Amino acid sequence: MRTIVQKFGGTSVGSIERIQHVANTVIRAYEEGMSIVTVVSAMGHHTDELVDLAKQINPDANKREMDMLLSTGEQVSISLLAMAIQAKGYKAISLTGWQAGVQTESIHSNARINHIDTTRIQQFLNEDYIVIVAGFQGISSENEITTLGRGGSDTTAVALAAALKAERCDIYTDVTGVYTTDPRMVKAASKLSYVSYDEMLELAALGAGVLHPRAVEFAKNYQIKLQVRSSQIDEIGTFIGEDIEMEQQTVVRGIAFESDITRMTLNGLFNRVDLLPSIFTLLAREGIDVDIIIHSVTSDNLVNLSFSINSVSMIHAIKLLEDNKEQLGYVSIDVEGELAKVSIVGSGMVSNPGVAAKMFQYLGEQGITIKMVSTSEIKVSTVISKTDLEKAVHALHSSFELDSISKLQVVEK
Template identity: 50%
Template sequence: MVRIVMKFGGAAFASTEHIQNVVKKAIAEKEKGFEVVVVTSTMRSVAEEIAKMVRNLSDNASKRELDALFSTSAQLASSLVALALQEEGYNAVSLTGWQAGIQTDALYGHARIDEIDVSRLEEHFAQGQIVIVAGEQGIDNLRNITTLGKGGAETAAIAIAAKLKAERVDIYTNVDGVYTADPSHVAGAQKLKEISYDEMLELSNLGSQIMHPRAVELAKKFQIPVIIRASERDTVGTLLKEEVEMEKNLMVRGVAYESDVIRLTVGYDAYSNASLADMFTKLAENHINVDIIVQAIIDGLKPTVSFTILKEEFAEALRVLEDSKLSLGFSFADFEIGLAKVSIIGSGMASNPGVAARMFDRLRRENIPVKMVSTSEIKVSVVVPQDDMIRAANALHDEFNLFQEMLL
């Protein structure tokens, strides 16, 4: 029998009415003849209450105990969905992550999936049951409960689908699909019928909150079709797959942006003192993500390397650099705040030269200064003043004609 996996975000469990809506969607797929797995996310209100209690009890809570605590939120959601399905007369069972066979490494709070044993899921399918799995969690080789961190539920949903050889994964969110830009801030943003894994991965890495990059990477690896759709409305959604039909051969298919970017600049007295490998290895060891990197080596000037990080990692990055100043051999470090990253994305850019030139020209005409640039085959990112972020996104959306209704 054909299987599908349905993943619902935390907002889908905000009330009993929301949970009944989840149940209706699961029943609809079951009635179509599918074997159904529902993956639940954390119930936000429950997670917030747990966090509050932890703060009142401990200033240095054990990561192991935190994972055990926070895993209960998604478990509550899965059990409530199972109860509601049973009330509607359907055979349903809820499973924790470890009961569903999700095996992870031991990195508490940010665990990665090593393997999934779907034998128990198969047993429940044989009994005609709808299976509801608590997402964002698993178990390590010492049988300790772990949580998967950001994007954990959708990553688990895609991993389960891969092992079950499911037909697709439906990701239910608070938006009804993937748009050419954020419709709340960019005029004329249009919903895409389809988007490629590579394009979605770039969008996710460049500020889109619709789907986490690790989930997109897994979907691409196992070639799992994914439909991103609204949890509270019946809409067509956006299909995520390997290759898409290029509507009117559009070179650019999306604009993304990310605020609160900080530029760090590290300078050296001499080029011989500079080791990019040592610096970025040290930052990586401290789990600091570096994005755009620009090195400047000019005769008569001290060599520098500049890179961008997110605001929440700024203090830790400064601490790491200061603690390692002697071993890394740099003479000074400076920073600039109040920046943002704006990007254009499209798989058609690889075969169409001149896209970056159009982007830079439009920003020039808008009097928006470009402070840093990063490119790949399917994206161009620029760092601009944060006050100009939304204006830049709208200008680029207009420049590449992404307002066209034919995308719908």
């Protein structure tokens, strides 16, 4: 029997009407003769309401109790979805994380999945049930309810697809697929019919919430084919899998961007073995994500160190660095806020050496100054002034000929 795992996020099951709609979508796939396992998140704002209740009682609530509380959210949505499917005359059964055999680390609020014991799911699939599984949650070896943290339901879905050797994992979301860039900024943005795992990881920043990077990595490791598609409109979405030759002709697949970047530069550092670890461990421990790092050493063994962070962490980072000035041994800090990052992404780049140069040229033609550069095999990122962002994205999207991408590319089935 061919099995498909589907995942519906909180917005998709945010109301009774939407749950009914999801039930129809699930039944349509079932009627195509597939075995269906559907993973759902908590209803819309349900999780926020529970978090709010907890905060009123204990602003610094115990993580174990938070998992106990928050895991009720998915338990509500799985039972309602099962009822909705049953009301339409189909066999459905809901399973919590622990009932579905989702075994995790003994860590609360951010556990990783160790293993999925699919015995029970398989048994219900064999009896022709549509199986509804609570996303985001699992059980530890001590029989404690755990949650998987951000992107948890996506991860549950992909992990189930791997454990069940499913043909595909369909991620239903509020967009119709993965675009060449954010359609809200560039009207000419077009939906990609296919992207590789690596491209998806780099493009994730394009639409926050489309698909969590953790789930993409999981899918890549277990070679699970994904499809990102709309929960509202019934059309084929974007497929995600390994690189396929045919697609390589389009070198740049998408333009990703991020605003609210701050660049920090530490001056007068003396180069020593523990310099970088001590600085970046300090920031990581406080939850400050560092993105681009530029590190160069002058002839007199002094270091120029610049790095970019999200602007929301700016004040926090400055305070942290100042508090540790003596230990770190720098002379001064330069801070430049109001920056943005724009990236070109594409698996074909690795075999097309001139792509980065073209990017710099296109930006230069627009009079845009580049403040930082970072490259990877499938991505070139530049940090520019925030006021230049929109102009840069439009220019790159059009210059790399993404405006004209056919919406009817070859679709991997």
